Amino acid sequence: xxxxxxxxxxxxxxxxxxxxxxxxxxxxxxxxxxxxxxxxxxxxxxxxxxxxxxxxxxxxxxxxxxxxxxxxxxxxxxxxxxxxxxxxxxxxxxxxxxxxxxxxxxxxxxxxxxxxxxxxxxxxxxxxxxxxxxxxxxxxxxxxxxxxxxxxxxxxxxxxxxxxxxxxxxxxxxxxxxxxxxxxxxxxxxxxxxxxxxxxxxxxxxxxxxxxxxxxxxxxxxxxxxxxxxxxxxxxxxxxxxxxx
Amino acid sequence: xxxxxxxxxxxxxxxxxxxxxxxxxxxxxxxxxxxxxxxxxxxxxxxxxxxxxxxxxxxxxxxxxxxxxxxxxxxxxxxxxxxxxxxxxxxxxxxxxxxxxxxxxxxxxxxxxxxxxxxxxxxxxxxxxxxxxxxxxxxxxxxxxxxxxxxxxxxxxxxxxxxxxxxxxxxxxxxxxxxxxxxxxxxxxxxxxxxxxxxxxxxxxxxxxxxxxxxxxxxxxxxxxxxxxxxxxxxxxxxxxxxxx
Amino acid sequence: xxxxxxxxxxxxxxxxxxxxxxxxxxxxxxxxxxxxxxxxxxxxxxxxxxxxxxxxxxxxxxxxxxxxxxxxxxxxxxxxxxxxxxxxxxxxxxxxxxxxxxxxxxxxxxxxxxxxxxxxxxxxxxxxxxxxxxxxxxxxxxxxxxxxxxxxxxxxxxxxxxxxxxxxxxxxxxxxxxxxxxxxxxxxxxxxxxxxxxxxxxxxxxxxxxxxxxxxxxxxxxxxxxxxxxxxxxxxxxxxxxxxx
Amino acid sequence: xxxxxxxxxxxxxxxxxxxxxxxxxxxxxxxxxxxxxxxxxxxxxxxxxxxxxxxxxxxxxxxxxxxxxxxxxxxxxxxxxxxxxxxxxxxxxxxxxxxxxxxxxxxxxxxxxxxxxxxxxxxxxxxxxxxxxxxxxxxxxxxxxxxxxxxxxxxxxxxxxxxxxxxxxxxxxxxxxxxxxxxxxxxxxxxxxxxxxxxxxxxxxxxxxxxxxxxxxxxxxxxxxxxxxxxxxxxxxxxxxxxxx
Numbered sequence: 001x002x003x004x005x006x007x008x009x010x011x012x013x014x015x016x017x018x019x020x021x022x023x024x025x026x027x028x029x030x031x032x033x034x035x036x037x038x039x040x041x042x043x044x045x046x047x048x049x050x051x052x053x054x055x056x057x058x059x060x061x062x063x064x065x066x067x068x069x070x071x072x073x074x075x076x077x078x079x080x081x082x083x084x085x086x087x088x089x090x091x092x093x094x095x096x097x098x099x100x101x102x103x104x105x106x107x108x109x110x111x112x113x114x115x116x117x118x119x120x121x122x123x124x125x126x127x128x129x130x131x132x133x134x135x136x137x138x139x140x141x142x143x144x145x146x147x148x149x150x151x152x153x154x155x156x157x158x159x160x161x162x163x164x165x166x167x168x169x170x171x172x173x174x175x176x177x178x179x180x181x182x183x184x185x186x187x188x189x190x191x192x193x194x195x196x197x198x199x200x201x202x203x204x205x206x207x208x209x210x211x212x213x214x215x216x217x218x219x220x221x222x223x224x225x226x227x228x229x230x231x232x233x234x235x236x237x238x239x240x241x242x243x244x245x
Numbered sequence: 246x247x248x249x250x251x252x253x254x255x256x257x258x259x260x261x262x263x264x265x266x267x268x269x270x271x272x273x274x275x276x277x278x279x280x281x282x283x284x285x286x287x288x289x290x291x292x293x294x295x296x297x298x299x300x301x302x303x304x305x306x307x308x309x310x311x312x313x314x315x316x317x318x319x320x321x322x323x324x325x326x327x328x329x330x331x332x333x334x335x336x337x338x339x340x341x342x343x344x345x346x347x348x349x350x351x352x353x354x355x356x357x358x359x360x361x362x363x364x365x366x367x368x369x370x371x372x373x374x375x376x377x378x379x380x381x382x383x384x385x386x387x388x389x390x391x392x393x394x395x396x397x398x399x400x401x402x403x404x405x406x407x408x409x410x411x412x413x414x415x416x417x418x419x420x421x422x423x424x425x426x427x428x429x430x431x432x433x434x435x436x437x438x439x440x441x442x443x444x445x446x447x448x449x450x451x452x453x454x455x456x457x458x459x460x461x462x463x464x465x466x467x468x469x470x471x472x473x474x475x476x477x478x479x480x481x482x483x484x485x486x487x488x489x490x
Numbered sequence: 491x492x493x494x495x496x497x498x499x500x501x502x503x504x505x506x507x508x509x510x511x512x513x514x515x516x517x518x519x520x521x522x523x524x525x526x527x528x529x530x531x532x533x534x535x536x537x538x539x540x541x542x543x544x545x546x547x548x549x550x551x552x553x554x555x556x557x558x559x560x561x562x563x564x565x566x567x568x569x570x571x572x573x574x575x576x577x578x579x580x581x582x583x584x585x586x587x588x589x590x591x592x593x594x595x596x597x598x599x600x601x602x603x604x605x606x607x608x609x610x611x612x613x614x615x616x617x618x619x620x621x622x623x624x625x626x627x628x629x630x631x632x633x634x635x636x637x638x639x640x641x642x643x644x645x646x647x648x649x650x651x652x653x654x655x656x657x658x659x660x661x662x663x664x665x666x667x668x669x670x671x672x673x674x675x676x677x678x679x680x681x682x683x684x685x686x687x688x689x690x691x692x693x694x695x696x697x698x699x700x701x702x703x704x705x706x707x708x709x710x711x712x713x714x715x716x717x718x719x720x721x722x723x724x725x726x727x728x729x730x731x732x733x734x735x
Numbered sequence: 736x737x738x739x740x741x742x743x744x745x746x747x748x749x750x751x752x753x754x755x756x757x758x759x760x761x762x763x764x765x766x767x768x769x770x771x772x773x774x775x776x777x778x779x780x781x782x783x784x785x786x787x788x789x790x791x792x793x794x795x796x797x798x799x800x801x802x803x804x805x806x807x808x809x810x811x812x813x814x815x816x817x818x819x820x821x822x823x824x825x826x827x828x829x830x831x832x833x834x835x836x837x838x839x840x841x842x843x844x845x846x847x848x849x850x851x852x853x854x855x856x857x858x859x860x861x862x863x864x865x866x867x868x869x870x871x872x873x874x875x876x877x878x879x880x881x882x883x884x885x886x887x888x889x890x891x892x893x894x895x896x897x898x899x900x901x902x903x904x905x906x907x908x909x910x911x912x913x914x915x916x917x918x919x920x921x922x923x924x925x926x927x928x929x930x931x932x933x934x935x936x937x938x939x940x941x942x943x944x945x946x947x948x949x950x951x952x953x954x955x956x957x958x959x960x961x962x963x964x965x966x967x968x969x970x971x972x973x974x975x976x977x978x979x980x
Binding site: 152156159160163164165166167168169191192195196198199200202203204207221222224225228229231232235236 | 359362406409410412413416420426427430431433434435437438439441442443445446450467468470471474478481
């Protein structure tokens with residue numbers, strides 16, 4: 001029987017609380033970016049909420065590190081978590097926790113490999129565009145020479161970038177913006193790759209099903225035949241002995 | 246025997262009428278966009294024709310919904326139809342009905358999976374570029390700062406966008422134009438994916454045919470052999486019994 | 491025995507003459523584009539040579555059409571040839587004859603499917619960039635607002651376009667230039683697709699070779715076994731009969 | 736037994752010295768590019784170090800050519816080395832020696848085909864972006880109309896180019912810069928292809944594992960069965976002979 005480690009028990013129990021924290025973080029992070037003319041005290045509240053979720057994620061990370069059996073392996077495997085927690089610029093990466101929402105979709109009944117890949121890709125792309133749009137608007141608005149004046153511009157830029165179209169009507173001019181863009185471009189290449197690979201895998205399978213009219217012999221089938229022959233031999237042995245009697 | 250549902254009978258019977266309605270819609274939609282200097286009453290007639298085809302598509306949707314056995318499933322499966330009917334900006338999506346024209350091509354003799362995929366991709370890309378070119382010209386011409394002055398510009402922009410080249414000589418500046426662009430970019434990624442996947446599937450098959458000189462044993466073959474052995478055993482049983490006599 | 495049709499005999503015999511004609515055409519077509527300050531009479535000579543090769547290609551097409559058994563099928567299968575001959579703007583397409591040079595490479599020893607695909611792709615891309623660079627320089631130089639002043643600019647533009655990078659420092663402004671660009675973009679998508687598909691097919695094969703330690707039973711093997719059993723049964727029949735004697 | 740040729744012995748022994756020389760070259764090549772305000776004598780020292788590593792690579796090439804059994808084949812197989820040594824503009828290609836560092840990663844335990852491909856791609860892309868960023872900054876800074884003022888700009892341009900996004904905020908204006916860009920674009924297409932192919936190969940395998948619940952009969956299995964039948968026949972022969980006695 002497969003017993004869950006204490007780390008896995010913790011991760012399963014806290015999963016939904018972290019998704020909730022990420023959604024709260026998303027709201028508090030997005031509000032002052034989408035509506036910059038918001039009253040100053042709302043903005044301040046939002047910053048406090050962002051800080052609180054940040055502390056929650058740190059506590060979760062610390063507990064998980066404490067529960068892990070092989071700690072150096074845990075740190076290596078969760079480098080992204082650490083980066084997202086430690087570097088203020090990568091705060092939006094914390095939203096990747098939202099990918100856990102996909103488990104709900106899985107329960108709805110996507111049991112095939114390709115179905116899961118397609119769901120992750122679609123949902124992940126939307127989260128990626130949304131988060132990149134927020135982050136770039138946050139990083140660029142107000143910078144000298146910036147072309148991004150609103151969240152709409154940020155979203156549009158994210159869509160143009162992730163699809164590798166790159167018109168050049170909007171491009172980041174700050175160092176933080178360029179780092180966000182580089183991450184998004186890598187995401188775009190991965191997106192293209194996943195879409196193509198899923199289609200190719202589907203097509204390879206369909207075509208091979210079409211071609212294969214020949215069913216290959218199974219191992220079980222040959223084993224049954226071998227049993228038959230062995231029985232025949234045993235029978236022959238018993239039948240052949242009486243004659244001398 | 247497979248009996249068609251009433252919904253399928255309706256869809257088969259109305260198929261060509263809808264394609265005809267879509268072609269009429271295309272003409273009436275495209276005319277004032279391609280020739281903006283057309284007399285005002287021609288433009289008005291076009292708008293009326295567009296409205297009539299819109300009503301026809303609504304009626305068709307209502308009848309299909311009425312005939313469907315599982316209505317909530319029907320709505321879920323035909324979300325694109327509903328969006329194309331309800332949101333004025335997505336009117337051009339109604340032209341997707343033109344994809345039914347491919348069934349003609351299928352009758353000409355494309356029976357393989359890959360042949361069908363290639364035909365859909367080629368025809369679908371052309372329809373997509375044409376429709377996107379019309380829609381962006383409609384949305385952008387006359388907008389302040391717009392770079393699209395004619396249908397030719399719109400077509401050129403659509404080709405540059407769908408191939409993800411994205412020079413940036415022309416890009417949408419209105420919200421409606423950006424939405425059209427986002428849809429087209431997703432289409433471009435899908436196009437790239439389908440082209441690559443079709444080629445990969447073809448090449449995987451060709452290479453595996455080249456490598457395979459070994460024919461694998463079939464299930465039928467092993468079954469025939471098992472019959473042979475069983476017959477042998479039966480024969481042995483009948484032959485071995487006489488001796489005691 | 492497979493007998494060549496008269497059309498195939500003609501095509502094999504003229505193959506090298508056509509490649510030679512295409513090379514002469516390339517030289518005569520490229521010279522006034524690459525060196526626009528060339529003396530007027532050299533330019534005139536080049537135009538005459540281009541005209542002569544054009545007539546040669548027309549004669550070849552006519553002879554092939556005359557020799558074809560199914561003429562309407564021949565026309566359908568050679569649409570590109572006809573377009574390249576009839577439309578002045580598509581003259582450079584005649585250079586596709588140069589792809590026959592690949593047969594030389596094939597003789598050097600590329601016998602695998604993938605080797606041939608890779609060779610065609612590499613050589614075809616180079617020809618495509620070269621030809622597109624010449625054609626765009628021809629079409630755009632001197633046009634109002636044009637950004638292409640030399641063959642070097644044209645080559646650079648072709649490389650930026652075929653890889654779908656599309657900086658937008660140079661883009662066509664004439665209708666002819668846009669048509670050339672559209673053809674090149676389609677070529678770029680095909681190029682990306684072929685590169686990816688070749689790599690994917692290679693990797694799928696390598697990985698499946700790595701995984702497969704199990705050799706599947708062959709048809710011949712099971713047939714030999716069936717022969718053995720049949721012989722056993724025959725022997726049993728002859729041995730079992732004597733006892734009563 | 737497989738005996739190493741003298742060339743292979745040399746290559747294995749010098750491998751790490753060449754990697755060290757490449758790292759020294761990287762430092763000496765990069766320093767004046769990244770910090771252009773460096774004192775003149777440091778710059779001069781760097782140039783001398785670059786020259787020394789260049790001589791070392793020439794000596795290595797000469798020794799390997801001397802040890803090779805088939806010299807014309809050696810030259811053909813190592814064209815890139817020769818180009819990197821002979822053409823000053825391609826000096827950075829010498830950094831490709833750094834790819835040998837991957838053998839360290841291999842020792843850490845990447846034994847699967849796909850693991851190796853992924854490692855080469857990731858590491859190779861980083862080296863490619865770094866080297867292209869250095870080379871373009873070297874080639875473009877100070878050129879009239881150049882948009883690249885610092886190594887940061889160069890890196891940003893390399894990332895935008897290799898992912899085929901191509902905003903067009905920065906593009907090369909010198910001939911050397913355009914050649915570097917063309918090489919990087921080809922690298923970008925290859926990168927896209929490798930990422931997609933690796934994903935596709937992984938997915939094809941996972942899906943085929945999912946589908947295959949049937950284990951095919953193995954050759955060994957059928958052979959064992961044939962032995963059984965042959966034994967049966969032999970036994971029958973010995974048993975059937977006594978009766979006449």
